Amino acid sequence: MTTIFQKNYIHYKDKLSLPKPWDTVVIFLLNVLLAIPTFIIAHQNLKETDFKIPIDRILLFIFILIVYQLILHSIKKYLIIGIFCYFIILIYGTLFGTYSFYRVYDDYRSMVYTMGDNPYPQDIIIGKLLPFPNKFKVLKSIDFQNPxxxxxxxxxxxxxxTDVKRMKGYREYRTIIQCFAVFKEIKTHWNYVNDPLGNNYIASASESLQHFSGDCDDHAVLMAAGIKAVGGVPRLIHTDAHIYPEMLIGTQRDLENIVYLIRNVLFKEESKGKKIHYHIDEHGQIWLNLDYTAYYPGGQFMSETILGQLTLNN
Structure with missing residues (x-):
């Protein structure tokens, strides 16, 4: 009985295995297909380093490749089952909107694009920030519910x-793209005008819409109100003699996709050859600079000395 069982086991084992050299080719392909999404997930959950060349990410990818190579080589007699399971998972992900093949490709493309020196982060420590000046007056001026x-x-x-929001792969960033539309419209028309001498005048957002004119705090108020009106999460940053708006982007993965959008789809000419500037808060959330001095979301900071911040998240 044992002999018959062993013969059947060997028979089916041989049936499920691939002939040489195809087993080596399939192992390599499966290795790459498994290693890429694993590396993306690991990359998005690891802290960024200041290395000019991302040597830590290179070593991580090599390590993942080696581990998968060893695993796949040890089960090479069952490669057909492995291939079948992989495609079942891929089909399920594609049909039900989870981690599909396109999502893997999109994340990999965005990650590769931002692993160079394009983004420019500046961490802030909320605990050291000062009270926001004229806080209640500013909040009242951000009248985003005004018709x-x-x-x-x-x-x-x-x-x-309008066309980009419907494109495959960008639908999950519809709100952010709409916020960028608000940024573009304000940037196109904004005219900088100083406050009356000796008077820190803060215009409401609805008032600034009449002439699209004012100083930095008027611009920040209008930008915050416009972003808030379409479902975005804005905040104002107070620096030495300057106030500017930022908007919440999300996680590192979101940043990578948004950087790709800015530089290759939405603001190609304005951002060409320039870096993307943002802040990371104490929760690891990423905020993109929307100052009036920038011609694209994530433009250069006018002032980097942060004294206070005011978030509009409710």
Whole structure:
């Protein structure tokens, strides 16, 4: 009985194995297909380093390749089952909107694009920040529920990037793209005008819409209100004699995809050859610079000395 069982086991084992040299080719392909998404997930959950060349990521990818190579080589007699399981998982992910093949490709493309010197982070420590000046006056000025502000924001979203929001792979960033449309519309029309001498005048967002004019705090208020009106999460940063707006992007993976969008789809000419500037808060969330001095989201900071911040998250 044992002999018959062993013969059947060997028979089916041989049936499930691949002939040489195809087993080596398949192992290599499976290794790459498994290593890439694993590396992406690991990369997105590891802290960024200051290395000019991402040697830590290179070594990580090599390590993952070696581990998968050893695993696949040890089960090479069952490669057909492995291939079948891989494609079942891939088909399931594609049909039900989880981690599909396109998502792997999109994440890999964005990750590779941002592993160079394109993004430019500057960490901030919230515990050291000072109270935000004129906080309640500023909050009152951000009247995002005013019909004028809401209608302006809606108009901006129908004028800019309407085709991109429907493109495959970008739908999950629809709100951010709409916020970028608000940024573009304000940037196109904004006219910098100083406050009256000796008077720190803060105009409401609905007031600034009349002439698209004012100083940095007026711009920051209008930008924050417009972003808030279409579902984004803005905040204002107070520096030495300057206030500017930022918007919440999300995680490292989100940043990588947004950087790709900015530089290759939405603001190709404005951001060409330039870096993307952002801050990372104490929770690891990423905030993109939207200052009036920038011609694209993530433009260079006018001032990097942060004194206070005011977040509009409710």
């Amino acid at each position: 004028k502000v809401r209608n302006f924001a809606l108009y901006a979203t129908t004028k800019h990037f």
